[in-house]
Amino acid sequence: MDSTKEKNDSYKDDLLLRMGLNDNKAGMEGLDKEKINKIIMEATKGSRFYGNELKKEKQVNQRIENMMQQKAQITGQQLRKAQLQVDRFAMELEQSRDLNNTIVHIDMDAFYAAVEMRDNPELKDKPIAVGSSSMLSTSNYHARRFGVRAAMPGFIAKRLCPQLIIVPPNFDKYRAVSKEVKEILADYDPNFMAMSLDEAYLNITKHLQERQNWPEDKRKYFIKTGHALENDKPRKEVNKLSEHERSISPLLFEDSPPDLQPPGNTSQVNVEEQNNPQILQNSVVFGTSAEEVVKEIRFRIEQKTTLTASAGIAPNTMLAKVCSDKNKPNGQYQILPKRQAVMDFIKDLPIRKVSGIGKVTEKMLKALGIITCTELYQQRALLSLLFSETSWRYFLHISMGLGSTHLTRDGERKSMSVERTFSEISKAEEQYKLCQELCSELAQDLQKEGLKGRTVTIKLKNVNFEVKTRASTVSSVVSTAEEIFAIAKELLRTEIDADFPHPLRLRLMGVRLSSFPNEEDKKHQQRSIVGFLQAGNQTLSATGCIEKTDKDQFLKPVEMSHKKSFFDKKRSERKWSHQDTFKCETVNGQGVQASQPFQVLKKMSENLETSESSSNNQIFTCPVCFREQGSISLETFNKHVDACLGGPSVSEMFSCSHASSTEVKKENVHRSFSLCEKQDSETHQKNTEITSEDCVELVETVCNPSEAESVNALSNELSKEERSSLPSTSFNTERCHQNSSCAVSLQNEDSGSLRRQETLQPRSYEVITDQALICPVCNLEQKTSDLTLFNVHVDICLNKGIIQELKEDKVNPVNQPKESTKSTGNSGRVQKTITKTKRSGSMTKSSTAKKIKPNNPRHTLDIFFK
DNA sequence: GCGGATCAC
C-alpha cells in the first residue's frame, strides 16, 4: 500500500496526540483535518481500544522521560569523545558511499482499491475502501479526502464518509494482477525484490548499461487502443509521462477513467502482440536514461493492467522508497546519482518519511529536537550515547542519505503463525478449542512449506487490547497439529491458571512456530545420516537427495584423511571430555546442545523409523571407521560404533537416556534427572566415568529436602484431565530406567557451561522398546503412541518444573541462580552475564548511559547492513 | 530463550 505510514499518522497521531504536525493532505476537499479528527475522536473516545492506546502512549512518554534524564547526565567530555568516534565512523561511511547503482522503487497506487475500481466501473467516481467494517486495507483517493485511510476501522470510515463503499478484499485477484506487474519488472531486473503485492525494488543498473546500445525498436511500445472514443486517452497519458511528472495531480488521476479500455476488450498489448497491426495504432519510444526506463515500466504496467504506479529512482533503496512517495499517485521522482543531489534531497526530509522510522521513534527523536535528516545528522553524537549501536548507526546512515545499494534475496522464513480476532471468548473450554483449531491451521500451513520448528508461541489479546505472548521451546522439531497443540495448550493453561478464578477475556488468539533448523543444521543432519546409511541402504530414499559433496566425503574416507573428519573431531571432543574434570557450572539460559554421537544415533534411528523397511537387521556403515557392518541388529551395530569411538556402550547410552530433553537451566530439572539417574546407576553400574561423576555431582547438588517435593510438585502440575485419564503410578525406578531414564552425560565445554547431551528421540526409543511410554518427569503413563507427542509431553513437564521453580524463587529470594550471574548493586536484581557483545571494537559508550530501546527498522536494517 | 515493543505492509 502506498504510504500506510502517513495514513496512520493522520489517523492515530492526530487522534491520540493531537499534535497537528503531520502533513495530512486531506484538507482540499471532503472534510478538513479538524473535522476529521473530531469525528474520529467521537467514535473512539471511551472505547477499550482507546484506553489501551492511551496506556501505550504513557509508556512511550515514560521512555522519553528516561531518555531525557540520561541525556541530562551526559557530560561535555562524553559528548566530545562520542563526537570523535561517531565522526570517524561517518567518515568511513562517506568514503564507502556508492552512487553507482540505480535503484527503483515501484509502488502501485491505492492498489486494492484501484483493482476494484477497474473491475467495477460503478465504483469509478465514488469513494471506496477495501476491507471490512472492522478494518480497511486501503482506500481510493476520493475516500482519502474524507480522511478514510488504510488501517482505519470501516465503521469509523463510514462516519467520516457515509457514502463510502466498502469492498471486501479479493486477494486472489490482487495476486493475479501483481503477477502481471512482476512479469514486467522482471524484464528490467530478474532479481527484483517484491516487498508485497504492490511494492517492489529493482536494481536497473545492469539494464541501463545494456540499454545504451539498444536500437530504438527495442524501446518502442505500442499504445493499446480501445474503441474510438477512448483512442486519445492513452496517447494523452503517454504524453503526460513525457512531461513533468509533478504536473500530474491526484485530481487528474482520480478523473482519468480507471478503465481505459471497454470492459469487453481485455486484450493487452505486449511484446508478442506488437506485430499485430490491427491492434496497433500508435507507439511511443522511450529513451535510455533511468528516468525513461521507469516511465517505460510504468507505461507498460498501465497498459497491461490499467492501473497506475508511482516510482522512485535513487542510488539506494532507502532513497528510492522515499522518492516513490514524492509524486504519488501516478508519478515518479529521481535523485540523481550525485552526492550533492542526495544531500539536497535529504536536507529537509522529515525522518518519519524514512522506512523504519515509525511513530514511536519519531516521537522520541522529536523530543530531542530532531525532525529532519539534517537535525538527525547534527545530533549524531548524542544519539550514539542514547541509543543502541544498531540504532544510531542506522540513524547515521539515514542522515547521510545512505542505504543499501544492492537487493538482497529473501532469506529463509523464520517463523510462521496464525492469529484471529473474535468477539470475546471467556470460557476456557472454548479457548482450548480455538487454540486447537489455530494449531491445526498452522500445521496445515507448515506442511505446505515442509517446515518444522522447536519454539511454539501463543499470543493472547484480552478485551482491553493488552497483548501477551508466551513461548516454549522443545528439544526436537514439531510440526503436526497435535504436537503444536500439546505445547500451546500448556502455555494457554498456565495463563488461564494464573488468572484463576477470573477468566481470560480474550479477543484474539494466535499460535506461532519458530526456531526452524537452519541450512547448517540440515546439512549437519544430512551428513550424519548419510554417514550411517549410504552403503546400499534403501533408507536413503527416505532422506531424499544427498548432496554430492556430502556423499563424497563419506564415500572416500581415506582421501579425506588429511582433514579431520566430522566424526574425528567428535571423537576427540569426547575423549577430551572424559579426561577433563567436570565442573558443575551452569549458565542461566544456556542452550543445551547435542553431543554428537548421540545426535547421530538419534538421526539414524529416525531414519530407520521412517524408512519403509524397519526390520531390526540393517546394513549399517560405521561413521567412525566407515566400514560396512553387514546385516546386524542395531544393538550390535551400536556396540561396534562404540568400540570405534572407544566410548561407552551405545546401548548404555540408550538406556541411560531421557525420552525427551529440555534445557538444563533450572535446578528442579536437575533434580528430576538426579532422582532418576540415581536409580539408574544402581541398576546400571557400567556408566562411563563422566556420567557417573555427573550423576554424583547432580545428586549432590540437589540433595536437599525439597528434592522429592520437587518431583511431586511436577506431577501435581499436571492437569486434572491428565491425572484422571492416566493411571496413577508411583515413581518407579524400573520404569524410569527402561522407559525414559534421565541424565545422559555431561560435557565440559569451553565455556565452562554445563551441558547435557541431547536426549534420545522418541523414534530411537521405539527402536529399543515397545513398552508403555511413561513420562520420566511426572511418572505417568502416556496414552499416546506417537513418540514425538510423548517427547513433547516430557518437555512440557520439564518446563512446568521450571515454572514451578521460578515460583519458588520468587517466594524465596535466596534461591537465586548463582552461576554466571552478577548483582547489579543498587537494585539487588540478578542479571545474566553478558555473553555476547555487539559493540564494535572502536566504539565505547558511557557506562552511565543506559540504552534506550531503539526502533526496529526491520527491512530497512536488512537493506542497510547486508 | 522469553516477552514486550516497534515497524512494515
Added chain:
DNA sequence: TATGGTGATCCGC
C-alpha cells in the same frame, strides 16, 4: 456493535 494478520527484529532480561 465495532480497531487486522503476518513476519521480522531488537532490547533487556
